[in-house]
Amino acid sequence: xxxxxxxxxxxxxxxxxxxxxxxxxxxxxxxxxxxxxxxxxxxxxxxxxxxxxxxxxxxxxxxxxxxxxxxxxxxxxxxxxxxxxxxxxxxxxxxxxxxxxxxxxxxxxxxxxxxxxxxxxxxxxxxxxxxxxxxxxxxxxxxxxxxxxxxxxxxxxxxxxxxxxxxxxxxxxxxxxxxxxxxxxxxxxxxxxxxxxxxxxxxxxxxxxxxxxx
Numbered sequence: 001x002x003x004x005x006x007x008x009x010x011x012x013x014x015x016x017x018x019x020x021x022x023x024x025x026x027x028x029x030x031x032x033x034x035x036x037x038x039x040x041x042x043x044x045x046x047x048x049x050x051x052x053x054x055x056x057x058x059x060x061x062x063x064x065x066x067x068x069x070x071x072x073x074x075x076x077x078x079x080x081x082x083x084x085x086x087x088x089x090x091x092x093x094x095x096x097x098x099x100x101x102x103x104x105x106x107x108x109x110x111x112x113x114x115x116x117x118x119x120x121x122x123x124x125x126x127x128x129x130x131x132x133x134x135x136x137x138x139x140x141x142x143x144x145x146x147x148x149x150x151x152x153x154x155x156x157x158x159x160x161x162x163x164x165x166x167x168x169x170x171x172x173x174x175x176x177x178x179x180x181x182x183x184x185x186x187x188x189x190x191x192x193x194x195x196x197x198x199x200x201x202x203x204x205x206x207x208x209x210x211x212x213x214x
Contacts, residue, residue: 027090127207180204
């Protein structure tokens with residue numbers, strides 16, 4: 001197993017405010033996979049007056065989440081999918097989680113049955129083509145893991161926007177939203193794009209947000 005304990009301080013209580021805008025206003029039953037200490041899910045609970053469940057690998061963080069959420073499972077998310085109620089959740093969040101899984105494809109397929117009829121899966125997934133990371137591969141010929149970010153040493157899978165959408169579609173979902181988030185403030189992505197006539201602007205984004213329905 002990857003060493004998830006050797007992470008920078010605050011790694012598991014990252015509030016992800018930018019992902020709240022994808023939350024349907026009428027969502028009343030939400031599952032946050034990789035909920036950390038529950039800080040993000042607690043906002044959803046209060047904002048939507050929702051019933052919010054969480055799944056968290058790290059026991060210490062999960063115990064904190066238990067204090068604020070309705071139900072929390074502790075351990076790998078794959079262990080609990082079959083225990084979740086069918087046709088139940090209006091939203092299932094995967095904020096920077098799917099890339100940590102050995103088989104995110106099967107997890108998405110199985111989670112589909114846990115969604116209510118109009119439910120959606122919302123995810124944030126790192127973009128391996130992000131300019132800061134990709135240029136190191138392209139120019140420096142290096143693939144170097146980092147403590148966090150796109151090249152996080154605990155990442156098992158790597159994605160582009162195109163491969164994210166394909167993963168969802170092959171799992172039987174319809175992608176409703178696919179857009180870059182947390183855009184780089186650097187001018188470098190634009191300079192790199194000059195030879196390509198600005199057709200590679202996805203390299204501005206370290207992550208892509210996706211909203212997908214059954």
